[in-house]
Amino acid sequence: MSFLKPKIALVLGGGGAKGMAHLGVIKVLEAEGIRPDLIVGCSAGAMIGSLYAFSCNIEEAEKKLVTFTESSDIDIDSFKDLEMMTPLDDEKKGFFRRIKRIYKTGRFLAKTASKPSYIDTREFDHNVGGLLPDAMIEDANIPITIVATSLKDGVEKIIRGGPLRDAVKASSAIAGVFPPVEIDGELLIDGGFVDKVPVEIALKLGADVIIAVDVSTELEDTEDFDLHGTAITSRAGSILAATLKKVQTRFADVFIRPEVKSVHWADFTASRRAIELGEEAATEKLAEIHTAIARGRRRRVKRLFFRVQRRICRFEPIE
Numbered sequence: 001m002s003f004l005k006p007k008i009a010l011v012l013g014g015g016g017a018k019g020m021a022h023l024g025v026i027k028v029l030e031a032e033g034i035r036p037d038l039i040v041g042c043s044a045g046a047m048i049g050s051l052y053a054f055s056c057n058i059e060e061a062e063k064k065l066v067t068f069t070e071s072s073d074i075d076i077d078s079f080k081d082l083e084m085m086t087p088l089d090d091e092k093k094g095f096f097r098r099i100k101r102i103y104k105t106g107r108f109l110a111k112t113a114s115k116p117s118y119i120d121t122r123e124f125d126h127n128v129g130g131l132l133p134d135a136m137i138e139d140a141n142i143p144i145t146i147v148a149t150s151l152k153d154g155v156e157k158i159i160r161g162g163p164l165r166d167a168v169k170a171s172s173a174i175a176g177v178f179p180p181v182e183i184d185g186e187l188l189i190d191g192g193f194v195d196k197v198p199v200e201i202a203l204k205l206g207a208d209v210i211i212a213v214d215v216s217t218e219l220e221d222t223e224d225f226d227l228h229g230t231a232i233t234s235r236a237g238s239i240l241a242a243t244l245k246k247v248q249t250r251f252a253d254v255f256i257r258p259e260v261k262s263v264h265w266a267d268f269t270a271s272r273r274a275i276e277l278g279e280e281a282a283t284e285k286l287a288e289i290h291t292a293i294a295r296g297r298r299r300r301v302k303r304l305f306f307r308v309q310r311r312i313c314r315f316e317p318i319e
Contacts, residue, residue, distance in 0.1 A: 004304070006296030009207035010036035011252070012045025013197035014190065015215035016174070016265030017079075017274065019044020020069075021258040023052070023062055024278020025213050030058045032286065034293070035142070036211070040202045042147040042191040044215065046171035050132055050164055053140040062275065068130045069271040075126075078119050081108070082177065082266035108176075117179040124178050128165050135164050145205065146171045147191035147198045151180055156194045158201060159183070192216070196241070199249045209296035211289060212252035213278075215260050216245070253292035256281050 010029070012022045022045055029035070041049030048065075055061045068074060084104045087097075108118055117124075137144060138161045148157040148170040159167040162183065170181035170188035180187040191198070197214045217238075249255060258281035263270045282289075 004297060004301060006208035006293060006300045007037045007206055008034065008209045008211065008293065008296070009202035009205065010039050010049070011197060011199050011202050011210060011212040012039065012041045012049045013212070013214045013216055014043025014045055014172075014192035015217070015260070016044055017268045017270060018215040018258075018260040018263050018265055019048055020065065020268070020271045020274035021215050021260050021263070021278030021281070022048040022213055023058070023065060024258070024275040024280070025256055025282040026052055026278075027058050027062070027275070028279050028282035028286070029211075029289075032289075034289065037142070038202065038205060038207065039142055039144040040147065040198050040205070041144060041171065042195060042198050043172045043174075045197075045213070046144075046146045046168045046191070047128070047131065049144055050137075050140070050146070050168055053142040053144040054133055054135060054164075056141040064131060066271050066275075069268045073126075073130050074268060075123055076269060078123065079266045079268055082118070083264050086264075086266070088262070088264055112176050117173075118177050119179075121179050124169060124173075125165075128169050128172075132165055132168060137161050137164050137167055140164075145198075145201060147195055147201065148173075148181075148183075148188040149191055149193045151187040151189050154194065156191070156198075157183075157186070157188055195248055196245050197249050197252075199252045203251045208300050209254075209292050210252045211254045211256065211292070212249055213256045213258070214245070214249070215258055217261075217265075218242070218257070253296065254285055254289050256285050258282075 012019070039049040039053050041047070051061045051065065052058065081104050084101055085108060087101070111118055137146065137159065146159040146167040148159060148167070150157050159170070166181055166183055169178070170183055171191045172178060173180055173189045175189050180189050196216050197212050199210055199212050202210045258277045260274060260277050263274050263277070
């Protein structure tokens with residue numbers, strides 16, 4: 001009986017190129033016959049979620065992503081500069097690389113001192129247009145909700161209709177890297193600044209089961225950091241972000257964290273590796289996913305026949 005089927009939400013968080021791992025998670029879900037009834041995406045999650053929501057064919061979506069990221073259609077030079085400026089922890093940091101990093105950082109600061117972003121609007125449009133159709137959000141085969149941040153008042157902007165590409169660009173507009181996007185007279189930036197893994201939105205949209213995927217950098221338990229003001233400030237900011245994410249994701253039934261430490265957030269050439277890491281993480285969670293779906297089915301039956309209240313979310317509902 002289809003009306004007893006639990007409403008499954010797939011929540012895809014932000015993380016730059018690490019977010020390509022979302023596609024690997026979706027591959028595993030599809031292989032298990034699990035298709036979400038709605039998708040909520042933030043930043044990279046909005047990009048990959050939209051790619052899947054419109055194609056509804058994981059092989060087609062994967063082919064499109066890999067083909068684009070490995071082709072000359074994407075301008076890799078700007079992203080390589082960003083990789084150089086923010087190396088991974090285990091990357092070599094010799095003298096000459098340090099000099100090059102200082103030079104690249106100087107270029108970044110000089111450019112963004114007079115312009116809204118390091119990567120200009122034309123290149124941003126080209127990259128998003130290379131992956132996503134020129135379509136309206138409401139025409140997706142799977143309903144998708146996209147999350148961005150208002151630059152004016154810092155409020156979470158929930159986008160459920162209108163031009164798809166504009167919404168995804170707004171959700172992915174990392175401050176300083178990509179330009180803000182104007183929608184309905186409001187300047188918007190990356191949704192990760194307010195809700196990196198937007199679980200509560202899925203709950204407010206009526207989900208019975210929430211499968212959340214987090215590809216953002218985890219806070220490490222470590223004492224290996226400099227006791228300088230800038231290092232302590234950076235560490236404090238990371239603690240704040242990790243605490244906020246923990247509070248915001250408390251309603252997820254299944255929380256999947258692909259091991260994407262080896263993928264740089266700006267390395268969009270690593271699509272194949274990121275997808276494999278997503279597959280591995282989702283496969284490990286399959287038993288938990290099936291248990292959550294069974295629990296969601298019971299929850300739905302109780303609500304329909306015994307008028308049991310939904311899980312309480314003490315935030316204002318989406319209009």
